[in-house]
Amino acid sequence: MQTPEPPAGGARPTSRDVARAAGVSQATVSLVLGDKWRGRVSERTAGAVRDAARELGYRPNLAARNLRLGRTRTAMLVVPALTNEFFAHVYTGAAAVAARHGFGVVLYPSPDGVGPARDPFASAQAALDGVIASSMAADALDAFRGTDLPLVMLDSDPSDSGASAHVNLDVADGMRRVTDHLLALGHRRFLHLASAVPSWTFDARAAALADALRGTELRTVRAPLSVAGAWEAVTLAFEAPGPRPTAVICDDDILAVGVAKFARRLGLRVPEDLSITGFDDLALATAVEPELTTVRLPAEEFGRRGMEALLAVLAGEPAPPATLPVTLVPRGSSGPAPAA
Template identity: 35%
Template sequence: MGRRPRRVTSKDVARLAGVSRTTVSLVLNDVPHARIAPETRRRVLEAARQLGYRPNAAARSLVRQQAMTLGLILCHPPAHVYTDPFLPQVLLGITGALQKTEYRLLLETVAEPSLREDYLDLAREKRIDGFILSGPRVDDVALRELHKEGIPIVLLGHLPDVAIPSVDVDNVRAAYTAVTHLIRLGHRRIGMITNGPLHYTASQERLNGYRQGLAKYNIPFEPDLVVEGHFTAESGEEAMRRLLTVRPRPTAVFVASDTVALGALVTLRQAGIRVPEDMALVGFDDIPLAAYVDPPLTTVRLPAYELGREAARLLLTLVAGESPPSSRTVLSTALVVRASCGALQALHNPQSKGGETGSNT
């Protein structure tokens, strides 16, 4: 441990270089219109290097009125975050976009909706200059308020009736593609397990896509064929058990989350129902392990990395004071056809792990 050596400030650098503190600041910040003699500049840089000087972030933030920090607010229940194989990719996308900037990332998880006001303070205290909000809730009034105050915000996902810039995928269309894929394979009786409760906009939208797919082919919607999942594999097990009691039994199921789908697979395995022969399955997310389960999961690829990256880029333009190129960014998804839907049955290699088709714009 040892006694902590006194922090070295710009005053120390100034003294060592034999100039004023102002000059040190001018040199180190490369102020454009400042006229500094080359020799003086050299002396200052040398002194700073020698002392290992680092400008104090708090002091700088104070005078610049900028924290140089962006927030990532996760508004998901712990059970969701806990098993989210998706979060690392989003994080990587965000930090990648921030890599070359001076901005850093502050992570905040909001478990209880009642504690939601916490992240307001982060912005009001100027600890962060703006934030990405993952999993926005419709009933979040404070969010709109904050947006009105002019604080840069980007939604990962989106909210209706709000002009807050957002980055998202077209969940409706993606689900539609998945379901029509099953229909074109000949299925008429198709069940659905949602990824989460329906007050999550993403869950609701995927359900809508499912309904639109059925409607397109004039297949009547049956409420009994839709069961709610809750983000976990365990909930998928349970949901599939429920679905298996419906008569006549569906011949295919669209599960709006790969994680949940894995639970559903276990139930089917235990019941001795073969996939895809007896029951076709399509998932959603394309988690890293989707290709590595048995059977490999046909699923909708969500561009997780890109979602994070685009959200960060958008936020960067906002904090720079520019207006965003577009207020609502929609990234494309792609149906990844593997074995679980039965489409590869006729082909040579039923174990194929690749084979993309049908991308949205």
């Protein structure tokens, strides 16, 4: 190895300068200084590279190195949709905690606008410290399973052992609160307008609803998470033979608004002829008349707790499962069951 000459003009030495001084390629310099040379580069060559780097006073570009190693103090939040304000609040909560710890949060929504996101990890994994995945199907994470990138799951099956931590909302209790409210008002014929999106959170709501309403008349129909989808589904349900339901329990406020529009078009009074309940307590819930009885979910707190769990995992600390309480908000869309 020749005696290294520092770069002209006092410029900071680069890996190219080290490679030139040691008589090797830049790829070899990267292997040696990244401590990945064993079995690929000889001891003698590795020593030459280290000597050249030391004599030149070379220091790696930490920003570029962090980008390659995925140590960028960046987390990815995967959500099924940006069209639903709930996920905007989840992001706000996660980003607030991240900022206090010098982290950034990038948002990955489903390209289809709803439902499970497609695999984002193949291109992004190297630039991430961890992932927070909200309300998405497990198969969207297939490419991630088995890697060492931490995953915190929100509103998902707590028995999923592939996640580093779980933070959930007590959606089952939310449905129990809805049913207790409606049963106390005398309702005994129910329609459950369920989300057609496959997700643990909607399965948990349906199971709690079926258990709480055992012994009553309960029908379930599924609808896309849209006003038009709800309208179409509830129209078919009301055209079916048999007594009409006196209350429609919806998996989401958007579905409940679709039912309210349907009821108005049919000439049904809400809540005198038909009670309607939602879930989430979006801004939409108070934009309709009468305002929706719904279940309030602490979306920002949800995002905060998810980011805190990820930071704990990254720090090697325990992140026990957490379940956040929800609140029933009775409003004008629910009332006593109509007389037979």
